Every structure is written in structure tokens, then in C-alpha cells.
Amino acid sequence: MAKANRVDLTEKDYKGAESTMCRGCGHDAISASIMRAFFASSVDPRKVIKLSGIGCSSKTPNYFMNQAFGINAVHGRMASVATGANVGNHSMIPLGISGDGDTSAIGLGNFCHMMRRNVNITYVIENNGVYGLTKGQFSATADEGTVMKGGKINDMPAIDLCELGITLGATYVARSFSGDRKQLAPLIQGAVAHKGTAILDVLSPCVTFNDHSGSTKSLKYIREHLDPLHDIDFIPPYENIEVDYQEGTDQEVTLHDGSRITLHKLGHNYDPTNRMQAVTALHAAVAEHKFLTGLVYLNEERAEFIEDLNLCDTPLAFLDQEAVQPLPDTLDRINAELMK
Amino acid sequence: MPVVNDLSISVATANGSGSASSNNILFKSIFKMGIPCSSKNMFPSNIQGLPTWYQIRANGDGYLGRKDVIDVMVMFNDDTSDKDIYRVRDGGLILYDDTKPLPDELKRDGVQYLGVPANALVQKHVEAGPLRAKQRNMLYVGALAYLFGIDMETIREVLSDTFGNKPAVIESNLLCIELGYNHMKDNGLSQSLSMLEKIPGGNEGKIVTEGNTACALGAIYGGVTFCAWYPITPSSSLAEALERYMPRLRKDQDGKNTYAIIQAEDEIAATNMVAGAGWMGARAMTSTSGPGLSLMNETIGLQYFAEIPGVYFIIQRGGPSTGLPTRTQQADIQLMHVASHGDTRHIILIPHDMKSCFDLGRKSFDLADRFQTPVFVMMDLDLGMNLWGSDPLELVQEPFDRGKVLDADGLEKQGSFARYRDVDGDGVPQRTLPGTEHPLAAYFARGSGHDDQARYSEDEKDYKEVLDRLRRKHDTARAYVPKPLVEVQADVNAGVICFGSSYEAVREARDRLRAAGTETNHLLLRALPLAAEVREFVASHEVIYLMEQNRDGQMAAIFKEEYPEFATKIVSILIYDGLPATAGEIVRQVEEHREAATNGVETKVDESWQKQIASI
Numbered sequence: 001m002a003k004a005n006r007v008d009l010t011e012k013d014y015k016g017a018e019s020t021m022c023r024g025c026g027h028d029a030i031s032a033s034i035m036r037a038f039f040a041s042s043v044d045p046r047k048v049i050k051l052s053g054i055g056c057s058s059k060t061p062n063y064f065m066n067q068a069f070g071i072n073a074v075h076g077r078m079a080s081v082a083t084g085a086n087v088g089n090h091s092m093i094p095l096g097i098s099g100d101g102d103t104s105a106i107g108l109g110n111f112c113h114m115m116r117r118n119v120n121i122t123y124v125i126e127n128n129g130v131y132g133l134t135k136g137q138f139s140a141t142a143d144e145g146t147v148m149k150g151g152k153i154n155d156m157p158a159i160d161l162c163e164l165g166i167t168l169g170a171t172y173v174a175r176s177f178s179g180d181r182k183q184l185a186p187l188i189q190g191a192v193a194h195k196g197t198a199i200l201d202v203l204s205p206c207v208t209f210n211d212h213s214g215s216t217k218s219l220k221y222i223r224e225h226l227d228p229l230h231d232i233d234f235i236p237p238y239e240n241i242e243v244d245y246q247e248g249t250d251q252e253v254t255l256h257d258g259s260r261i262t263l264h265k266l267g268h269n270y271d272p273t274n275r276m277q278a279v280t281a282l283h284a285a286v287a288e289h290k291f292l293t294g295l296v297y298l299n300e301e302r303a304e305f306i307e308d309l310n311l312c313d314t315p316l317a318f319l320d321q322e323a324v325q326p327l328p329d330t331l332d333r334i335n336a337e338l339m340k
Numbered sequence: 341m342p343v344v345n346d347l348s349i350s351v352a353t354a355n356g357s358g359s360a361s362s363n364n365i366l367f368k369s370i371f372k373m374g375i376p377c378s379s380k381n382m383f384p385s386n387i388q389g390l391p392t393w394y395q396i397r398a399n400g401d402g403y404l405g406r407k408d409v410i411d412v413m414v415m416f417n418d419d420t421s422d423k424d425i426y427r428v429r430d431g432g433l434i435l436y437d438d439t440k441p442l443p444d445e446l447k448r449d450g451v452q453y454l455g456v457p458a459n460a461l462v463q464k465h466v467e468a469g470p471l472r473a474k475q476r477n478m479l480y481v482g483a484l485a486y487l488f489g490i491d492m493e494t495i496r497e498v499l500s501d502t503f504g505n506k507p508a509v510i511e512s513n514l515l516c517i518e519l520g521y522n523h524m525k526d527n528g529l530s531q532s533l534s535m536l537e538k539i540p541g542g543n544e545g546k547i548v549t550e551g552n553t554a555c556a557l558g559a560i561y562g563g564v565t566f567c568a569w570y571p572i573t574p575s576s577s578l579a580e581a582l583e584r585y586m587p588r589l590r591k592d593q594d595g596k597n598t599y600a601i602i603q604a605e606d607e608i609a610a611t612n613m614v615a616g617a618g619w620m621g622a623r624a625m626t627s628t629s630g631p632g633l634s635l636m637n638e639t640i641g642l643q644y645f646a647e648i649p650g651v652y653f654i655i656q657r658g659g660p661s662t663g664l665p666t667r668t669q670q671a672d673i674q675l676m677h678v679a680s681h682g683d684t685r686h687i688i689l690i691p692h693d694m695k696s697c698f699d700l701g702r703k704s705f706d707l708a709d710r711f712q713t714p715v716f717v718m719m720d721l722d723l724g725m726n727l728w729g730s731d732p733l734e735l736v737q738e739p740f741d742r743g744k745v746l747d748a749d750g751l752e753k754q755g756s757f758a759r760y761r762d763v764d765g766d767g768v769p770q771r772t773l774p775g776t777e778h779p780l781a782a783y784f785a786r787g788s789g790h791d792d793q794a795r796y797s798e799d800e801k802d803y804k805e806v807l808d809r810l811r812r813k814h815d816t817a818r819a820y821v822p823k824p825l826v827e828v829q830a831d832v833n834a835g836v837i838c839f840g841s842s843y844e845a846v847r848e849a850r851d852r853l854r855a856a857g858t859e860t861n862h863l864l865l866r867a868l869p870l871a872a873e874v875r876e877f878v879a880s881h882e883v884i885y886l887m888e889q890n891r892d893g894q895m896a897a898i899f900k901e902e903y904p905e906f907a908t909k910i911v912s913i914l915i916y917d918g919l920p921a922t923a924g925e926i927v928r929q930v931e932e933h934r935e936a937a938t939n940g941v942e943t944k945v946d947e948s949w950q951k952q953i954a955s956i
Contacts, residue, residue, distance in 0.1 A: 017795075046782065049774050051616075062784060062796065069774035071619055071646070072786035074638050077612040080604070084616025084624065087600045088566055089775055092620070110612070113605040312596040316565035317621030317773055321740045324563040324598055324623075326589045328735050334557065334585075335732035338547035340501040 026178030026204030037188035057099035057126035076107025136209035147214030172198035186234035229294035345400030356388030358474025374542025405845035408924030482520025556581035558701020568613035641680025649708035667918030694730035767813030821867035835881035848923035
């Protein structure tokens with residue numbers, strides 16, 4: 001019998017429809033990490049809302065957690081749809097899936113303002129540097145100097161979504177690689193546990209349009225240039241596991257729900273709660289042509305958006321008439337005021 | 341003998357000079373006298389300096405549309421004086437600041453000039469300071485009060501209503517009003533145009549408000565819980581009215597909000613937030629005007645196709661492009677009707693007065709939920725931003741219609757669920773809300789092609805089935821949207837149709853036509869899709885005068901498409917200069933058409949429609 005988690009579901013309950021991505025696409029690996037993370041954290045898919053925009057990545061919510069409600073919205077606007085959905089029913093757990101075109105080009109403005117509001121969401125960018133569905137144009141995260149299939153060279157600097165997130169108010173910022181499930185799954189678990197905007201910029205090679213030599217987002221290039229900040233463990237609040245904690249080289253952060261993230265330092269002496277250090281490290285990595293991965297930035301202090309709105313406990317979507325319609329004599333009073 | 345209670349006053353000032361306050365006192369004083377009156381604010385898209393005109397009409401017979409002529413021009417803006425002297429009618433009155441003598445080029449024949457040395461008086465009596473220039477405007481209030489018979493007692497009451505807890509403000513304003521009043525009185529100045537006389541009991545129990553406020557209150561009583569918006573004239577004051585009223589009306593017992601209002605970063609964000617909240621099941625709305633509506637189009641299509649409710653209050657202004665942002669028009673009808681790419685059809689509710697702003701504002705949320713689609717409340721600047729006297733807002737007490745929402749019990753009982761299946765044959769599918777804890781509840785909403793179980797599909801049969809059902813759903817709505825208000829007498833062959841802010845001008849125009857021997861029947865259109873009663877009205881008249889405030893007859897085009905067999909009997913009456921419609925212009929256009937018809941002159945009929953009819 002398959003192993004069940006704390007909400008009595010097995011891994012099978014986290015599956016979705018069969019993927020229509022190209023064989024070997026990084027996005028499918030990310031979907032697998034998502035399923036693993038949600039299963040491991042015992043999140044009931046029926047409490048999850050899946051949101052996406054347009055593009056290859058935005059198709060993937062169909063391929064996991066089919067017991068969750070989902071919406072595949074218009075191009076670039078998932079951040080705003082998620083903002084409305086989070087406020088409309090804050091008891092649901094929002095998981096946004098987007099791509100680099102969706103987020104860094106057409107939807108950049110709305111993405112920025114979602115982070116500025118610190119809307120509670122796990123926002124995954126499946127970043128391959130190209131537009132896949134329209135057959136291989138550069139996106140705004142294509143690195144300077146990278147070569148398109150056919151030889152065209154990208155002259156413009158890439159938009160660094162992690163740096164943007166740190167600057168604009170996202171409170172959980174991570175970068176990872178689709179092929180590194182060991183790192184990605186706990187980062188997703190941490191993002192879901194975190195209250196506020198969690199950005200996961202996940203390098204996800206496009207095997208069809210961006211896997212050639214000269215491309216800085218090819219599988220080979222990415223693998224050769226990965227620079228993990230730390231090894232990462234996620235421990236849910238209900239697990240009383242003592243992690244082998246090494247004073248001086250390990251760092252543990254406790255999230256609001258009591259879950260813990262343990263970071264085992266590698267080459268770097270890196271503290272993700274230090275905002276300036278995070279930005280500096282990202283800049284240095286670009287200069288050195290490295291992909292810094294891991295939990296880049298974490299801020300557990302800032303309130304999430306619905307706290308700023310002072311929302312009532314009952315989700316807005318489920319307030320009944322009695323709760324929202326003022327009494328008729330209140331209207332009489334308003335009328336009396338309008339007679340002045 | 342001067343006429344009684346028939347007067348239009350246009351006040352010309354510079355924007356930002358404090359005239360909003362003095363104009364408001366003037367208008368409310370006339371209202372308090374019990375005289376039916378209306379105000380039209382012709383303001384610029386500007387914060388300070390550009391010209392603005394405020395036109396008040398007092399009319400004992402109760403006509404509240406803008407008056408065709410200006411009887412009195414208050415000439416308090418040097419920048420526009422050279423034109424303002426010709427805006428007033430022959431025989432009218434010009435009130436000006438005679439601190440300095442009137443230059444020769446501002447003198448014209450056939451009008452009376454009266455001066456009040458407003459500048460000199462405020463310099464002498466009001467302490468120097470930033471308020472002095474603004475106080476100057478109170479002088480014309482006093483001067484007009486004396487000239488036309490508004491007593492100081494009424495003005496005092498209005499000042500106290502307006503500035504209740506600020507006695508110093510009341511005193512300083514009163515001082516200036518009295519300066520103007522006494523100057524006219526002490527110098528024996530008078531006019532013989534018209535006098536204002538109190539109407540005992542007139543306006544008693546009436547409110548004064550703007551359509552945007554009435555819509556916001558309607559939305560609150562309609563149970564709105566979510567509003568995302570972006571500032572744009574002339575719609576901002578609707579969301580701002582929500583911001584004003586909600587904290588007072590919508591707290592739970594813990595003092596927490598049973599609503600959220602989000603000022604978005606742009607209209608694209610606003611509409612997508614509405615889509616997100618609506619998908620979850622919250623009663624969600626936005627308010628915007630033409631440019632915002634243009635930006636929202638893509639997501640309106642998503643809401644139409646994925647069947648997500650949402651209410652769009654559209655306060656129309658002069659287009660195209662930036663157009664005239666602070667003037668009124670009804671030129672976004674087609675943009676609403678078929679908003680977004682592909683085949684769409686949308687429900688549009690059309691208020692025409694303060695009470696219907698409230699009532700349709702409320703009702704719009706029921707219709708959005710019932711039909712799981714965007715619903716437009718079509719407003720315009722005149723209705724939305726100008727002050728209108730009205731009977732009190734009235735609440736129709738009825739349970740919310742949340743439409744075909746299946747909860748966990750419903751799903752259990754039914755044993756199956758297909759999100760986009762036409763279970764009842766009315767085109768309206770069943771819906772579940774995220775958070776419904778039942779294994780059958782979840783579905784995947786999408787703007788891409790889908791089958792009746794919400795699965796991605798590019799199959800031509802699936803696709804066409806959805807498109808056809810959506811059309812069926814729209815047709816079902818005909819019986820649910822507000823019915824037109826119809827005034828019909830037997831043996832009248834001409835029908836007039838209008839909607840929205842045109843109503844008052846049309847009502848007056850019909851009375852004038854009647855006085856001149858032309859009877860008309862009337863239909864006040866209150867919604868799209870067109871209800872059966874509209875067709876009946878069009879069918880039973882020989883000629884239909886369809887009055888609207890745009891260049892191309894946008895509503896007429898919708899009528900002609902719906903009723904091709906009647907297309908040739910529809911004559912468009914069009915006013916689109918950005919100013920609120922007047923009865924005189926409507927009468928002129930109707931008479932022009934009737935004359936041409938009588939003389940056998942070919943009237944303007946769109947030939948393409950004739951061809952279409954021939955092919956039927």
C-alpha cells in the first residue's frame with residue numbers, strides 16, 4: 001500500500017492530467033517537485049488554487065493536483081488574478097505558475113505590484129529564457145550574449161527576477177534549477193509555509209528551442225554554472241526532527257507556522273535575511289556568469305497583504321447577505337444625510 | 341412682470357479658484373427653496389487655471405435637463421469673458437466684477453450688465469491670505485441671491501448644513517455673501533428676467549446626490565465585497581464613495597472589514613483582480629471610463645468565456661482616445677456590448693436617475709452571479725458626477741440571487757458535476773466555488789477552448805457547443821434584465837426611445853413637441869439584451885426616434901442588428917458635443933426629420949441596412 005501523508009492522501013492524489021510538454025522539458029521536473037513538496041507538507045490539494053497565465057509553463061498546472069481548483073488566465077496577468085483570488089478567499093493556498101515571458105515581459109508591471117503588496121502566494125517562474133509556444137524568440141530573462149537557435153545574439157541584459165523581488169518587497173526569494181529536486185522541493189515547501197509573496201525563479205531548460213551550444217540556458221550550460229548557496233532542508237511544524245546542526249556552518253530559520261528551514265552552508269558565508277548581501281551576491285553572480293541558487297532572501301517580519309486590508313476571518317466569497325447588506329433603516333439615515 | 345422660477349445661470353470661473361464651494365451653496369439654496377433645479381458642471385481636465393462653467397437650472401415645472409439657453413452669465417473669468425458675453429441669450433443678464441471698468445470689447449447689445457466690485461470688496465473686508473481670492477466667489481452668490489430673491493435665511497441654513505461644525509468657515513463665507521447681497525441692495529440694482537419664489541413643500545423629503553454615489557450605495561446594498569479600481573475621471577468618485585461609506589457600513593463584530601477595496605496599478609490589474617475575486621465567489625466590481633474599459637477588454641473576454649461574474653461600472657466620457665475626459669457622452673455602448681475579441685455579448689444595465697443608479701447598482705451583482713458573466717452598469721459623466729435632486733434611494737428587499745452555485749451537499753445529492761454543461765436548457769451552467777470540500781467540486785477555469793467538463797479542448801464540436809450555449813445564455817438574460825419603462829397612448833405613430841442621462845431632456849422635448857402638436861410615445865431603455873417589450877414598442881410605431889449621445893448611433897446599430905425588419909423606421913437623434921443633452925436640440929432634430937419626411941425629401945437612411953433588409 002502506498003504511503004499516506006498526514007491528510008491521508010497518497011502521492012497519487014497529487015497527480016494531474018498527462019503532460020503535453022516536450023519530452024525532457026524542465027517544466028515537467030518542476031511539476032514533479034511541486035507534487036512531492038505538497039505531498040511531503042501534507043497540504044490538501046482541495047485547499048489549493050492553481051493559477052497561471054499563458055505559455056508552456058502556464059499549461060502545467062493542469063498536470064498536477066487535479067483535485068485543486070485551477071485557472072488559466074490571460075497572458076501576463078496571473079499576478080493580478082492571484083491578488084484578487086487571495087483577497088476573495090484567503091483561506092485557500094495560492095500556487096502561481098508562470099514563465100519568463102509571462103512574468104518578465106508582458107506581465108512585469110503587475111508582477112511588481114503583487115510583490116509590492118506582499119500578496120500571499122507561491123509564485124513559480126519556470127525560466128527558460130525563450131518563448132516556446134511561439135517557437136523560440138528571446139524573452140526578457142535571456143542573458144546578455146546568449147545565442148538564439150539560428151545565431152541571433154541577445155544584446156540586452158537579462159531582468160533578474162530575484163533581484164527585482166528583493167527590491168520591490170517580495171519576502172521569500174529563491175532561485176533553483178528544475179533538475180535539482182533535492183533543492184527545489186524544500187524551497188517550494190518553505191514558500192508554501194511562508195506568509196507573503198514567495199518568488200521561485202526556477203531555471204528550466206527548453207529542450208526544443210534553447211538547448212544548443214551558445215545558449216546560456218541550455219541544460220549543459222546551466223549545470224556547469226550552478227552555484228548553490230547552501231544545502232537546504234525543510235521541516236514541517238509537526239515534525240520534531242533534530243537536524244544535524246553544525247554551529248557556524250548551518251543556519252536555521254523558523255517560519256510563522258512553526259516550520260523550519262535549515263541551510264547548510266557550502267562555499268559561501270551567506271545569510272538570506274541580509275537584504276544588502278543578497279543583492280550584492282546576485283550582482284556578483286551575474287558578473288561571474290554563475291547561477292546562484294538556494295534561498296536568496298527571506299523576510300518574516302513584513303505583514304502579508306490581507307493583514308494590511310484588515311480582512312474579516314470569513315472569506316469574502318462566503319459572506320452571506322446578512323453579513324454584507326446594511327439594514328434598510330441605515331439607508332434611511334444615509335438618505336437623511338443626503339437631504340442636507 | 342418677470343416670470344417665476346424659470347432660470348438658468350451659468351457661472352464662469354477659473355478652475356481651482358474655489359468656485360465649487362460657492363456654486364454648491366448657490367445650487368443648494370435654490371433647492372432648499374423648494375424649486376426643482378439641476379446643476380451641470382462643465383469643468384476642465386486640469387487642477388488650476390483652466391476655465392470652468394457651472395450651469396444651474398431652476399424650473400418650477402420640474403424640467404431638470406440642461407436649459408437650451410443661458411439667462412444669466414456670471415462673468416468671473418477674464419480668460420473667457422470675450423466668449424462668455426455671447427453665451428448668454430439676447431435679453432439676458434451679465435453679472436461681472438466691476439472693480440475695474442468693463443473694457444469696451446466686452447460690451448454687447450441686447451443684454452443687461454450688472455456689476456459687483458467683488459475684488460475691491462474682498463480686499464477691503466477680508467483679511468489678506470490664501471483664502472481671500474477664493475472668498476471672492478461668494479460675492480456673486482450674494483449678488484445673485486439679492487437679484488433673484490433667495491433670502492439670506494435660506495443661505496444661512498445651507499451654510500450650516502454644509503459646514504456644520506466649522507462656525508468660522510460659516511461666518512467668513514456669510515460675510516462675503518452679505519457683501520454681495522448688500523451691494524446690490526444698497527445700490528438699487530435689479531433685473532426683470534425672472535424671480536425665484538419658494539415653493540412650500542417643494543423638494544421636501546428629497547435628496548441631492550450624484551449618480552456615482554448612488555451607484556456605490558447600490559453596490560454596497562448589493563453585497564459587493566471586492567472592488568479593484570484605478571483612478572480615472574469621471575469614475576473615481578464612485579470608488580471613492582465606496583471608500584467613504586464602507587468603513588462605516590461594513591465592519592464585522594470584531595471591527596474587521598467585510599470588504600476589500602484595492603487601488604490597482606492600472607486598469608488591467610483592476611479587471612484581473614476582479615476576475616480572481618469573482619472566480620473565488622466574491623461579489624467583485626470595478627469602476628472606470630472609456631480608456632480603462634479599452635484596457636480591460638482582454639480580461640472581460642476571459643470572464644465571458646470562463647464564465648466568471650464581475651460588475652463593471654462604466655462612467656462614460658468624451659472619446660475617442662483621451663477625448664474630453666471631463667465631458668459627457670454615451671459613446672462606449674458598443675465597446676461594452678461586444679467587449680473583447682471573438683464573439684461576445686454582454687449584459688448592460690442602464691440607470692437614468694439617482695434611484696435607478698442605486699437599484700441597478702444593487703441588482704447588477706445578482707445578474708452577474710445568475711449569469712456568471714461580466715455585467716456592465718452603463719453610466720455617463722452627467723449622471724455620475726453632476727448633482728441631481730431625487731426622491732430618497734429605495735431598497736427593494738429581496739434575497740440575493742447567487743445563481744446556480746452547487747455546494748458540497750448539492751454535489752453529493754447530484755452525484756456528478758460538469759462545470760460548463762447546460763443542465764437546464766437555459767444556457768446557464770452550474771458552478772462550484774473554490775474551497776468547496778467535495779471530491780467533485782474542483783474544475784479548471786480557462787480562457788482557452790474547453791469542453792463541458794472544463795477540460796482543455798480544441799475539438800470543433802466542443803468549441804462550437806460552448807459558443808452556442810453562451811449565446812443561449814445571453815438570450816435567457818432578456819427575461820431577467822430590467823424591463824423598459826414604456827409610456828404609450830393609442831393612435832400615436834411616433835415613438836421616442838432614450839436611455840441614461842438623456843431621459844430628462846427627452847421628457848421635456850416630448851412635452852414641447854406635444855405643445856406644438858406632435859404626440860409621441862416613449863420607451864426608456866434600461867438594459868441590453870433588448871427585452872421583448874422593446875421589440876413590441878418598435879414594431880408598433882411607424883417611426884422611432886432613438887436618442888443617444890454619440891456620433892454614430894451606436895445603440896441604433898444594435899437595434900438594427902436585432903430588428904433588421906424595422907431598421908428603416910429608426911431615426912437617430914444624436915447629441916455628441918460633450919455637453920449634457922438639451923430638449924431644444926432634440927426637438928430641432930425631430931422636427932427636421934418630420935419636415936423632411938412630410939416634404940418627401942429622402943431622409944438619412946443607412947443604405948447598407950436597406951441592402952441587408954432586401955436580402956432577408
